[in-house]
Amino acid sequence: MGVLIVFLIAIGIIAFLAGILRNKKIDKKIESGELESYPEVKEVDTECCGQHSICEKDSLLAAVSKEIEYYDDEELDQFIGYSPEDYSEKQADMFRDVFYTMQETDVAGWVRSLMLRGIGLPNSIKDEVFLIVGERRFH
DSSP: OHHHHHHHHHHHHHHHHHHHHHHHHHHHHHHHTSOSSOOOOOOOOTTOOSSSHHHHHHOTTOOSOOOOOOOSOGGGGGGTTOOTTSOOHHHHHHHHHHHTTSOGGGHHHHHHHHHHTTOOOOHHHHHHHHHHHOOOOOO
């Protein structure tokens, strides 16, 4: 038990010293003009640990990058600006063709890609996609 306490105290001291060194390094960068001020503190999402794919699925637009990724679905760009209820069954089948040929792990990214491209998912296939993504916040 005593070893554990000593170990925890040692880790605390090391963290304290690392903090002091970090602050000195930032102070030097501010003095040299490399930085204007201390970096802002960023709040961490306590509900998402960042290590499970479910977190990405909970927020489809919370991607690390806003870069659009195509899933061999460039033909769907013709539907930019369509409302989810505007699609014919033949048009919705184009989405199904893409959806049913992709891996389950790619579905959330594909839906995010559609959203970033301004393409509404047809209402007739949303339930099928929801089963994979587990998300009911589509526009």
